[in-house]
Amino acid sequence: MLNATYPLAIIFLYLVVLVTIAETLSRFITDDPELTRKIVHIGSGNVILLAWWLGISGWVIIVAAAIASVIAITSYLLPILPSINSIGRKSLGTLFYAISIGILTAIFWEQQPQYTAIGILVMAWGDGMAAIIGQRWGKHQYQVFAMTKSWEGSLAMAASTYIVTNAILLFVLGNHWQTWLISAIAASVATSLEAFSKWGIDNLTVPLGTAIVCYYCQFLGLIL
Numbered sequence: 686m687l688n689a690t691y692p693l694a695i696i697f698l699y700l701v702v703l704v705t706i707a708e709t710l711s712r713f714i715t716d717d718p719e720l721t722r723k724i725v726h727i728g729s730g731n732v733i734l735l736a737w738w739l740g741i742s743g744w745v746i747i748v749a750a751a752i753a754s755v756i757a758i759t760s761y762l763l764p765i766l767p768s769i770n771s772i773g774r775k776s777l778g779t780l781f782y783a784i785s786i787g788i789l790t791a792i793f794w795e796q797q798p799q800y801t802a803i804g805i806l807v808m809a810w811g812d813g814m815a816a817i818i819g820q821r822w823g824k825h826q827y828q829v830f831a832m833t834k835s836w837e838g839s840l841a842m843a844a845s846t847y848i849v850t851n852a853i854l855l856f857v858l859g860n861h862w863q864t865w866l867i868s869a870i871a872a873s874v875a876t877s878l879e880a881f882s883k884w885g886i887d888n889l890t891v892p893l894g895t896a897i898v899c900y901y902c903q904f905l906g907l908i909l
Contacts, residue, residue, distance in 0.1 A: 692739035696732055703728040723813045726782070730809020733786075733802050743794040750787035757783055778885025782808065785892040793896065799857045804896030806849045807875050808888060815842035815879060829880050842879050847872040850899065867902045871895050 703725060710721045736746055757779040786805055793800040819838020826835050851868035858864055878890045 692736075692741055693745065695739065696735050696741070699732065699735060700729065723817055726779075727809045727813040729782075730805050730813075733805045737798050737802055743790050746790040746794065747787045750783045750790065753783035753786070754780055778888040781885055781888035782892075785889045789892060789896055793900070797900070799853050800896040800900050803850050803853050803871070803899055804892035806853070807846045807871070807895045808892040810849050811842045811845040811875055812879060812887060812891060814845045815839065817841075830883075832880075832883060834880055839876055839880060843872040843876040846875040846895065850895070854899070863902075867899055870902065871899055874898050 707721045707725045707728075710724065733746075735741075757777075761777065761780065785808065789801040789804045815838040818841040819835040823835025823837045825837065826833050828834075847868050850871040851864065854864040854867060875891050875895045878894050879887045882890055
């Protein structure tokens with residue numbers, strides 16, 4: 686019991702520090718609430734690396750994802766944590782994010798945790814960097830149905846996805862040409878799903894789609 690307590694305490698401390706920093710910044714950087722929201726978005730995704738390293742069991746992550754879903758719904762209805770849901774931002778993205786963590790954990794964590802990590806980190810870094818770069822430097826825009834995107838944001842999404850996926854696959858599977866190929870496929874899939882998603886649903890479609898594509902590439906023999 687003692688050995689299991691330490692990893693959970695480390696993750697809990699990390700999350701407390703993360704939210705505290707984000708909430709503090711949200712009170713000083715009042716002109717850019719999206720920045721602090723993305724700090725939580727990216728930082729919370731990195732927890733999966735801690736969980737992987739510390740050997741946290743899948744059921745613990747699933748319970749944590751369920752709790753996070755409740756907090757996300759509460760914050761959506763009552764904006765008590767502006768760093769999670771910015772005031773005036775009508776999106777269930779944070780809820781979908783928590784749900785995707787639970788689903789990916791249930792599917793992959795016990796046997797192939799790398800695909801859980803890929804899905805979550807692609808969503809954390811890809812979507813996070815796409816929003817930050819797109820909103821600050823997105824000068825070249827394009828339309829997808831009724832949504833306005835920027836090429837700069839989409840490029841940030843693709844690059845972040847490629848880097849994250851490639852890093853994890855290199856660590857797990859080694860340096861093969863298939864690793865680089867699958868990273869490129871994952872980047873294309875994640876960027877397309879993000880571009881066509883509305884109401885924050887990309888927080889569900891991007892991690893699930895990217896992880897499943899990577900898994901089936903292995904299943905089909907594209908990864909050694």
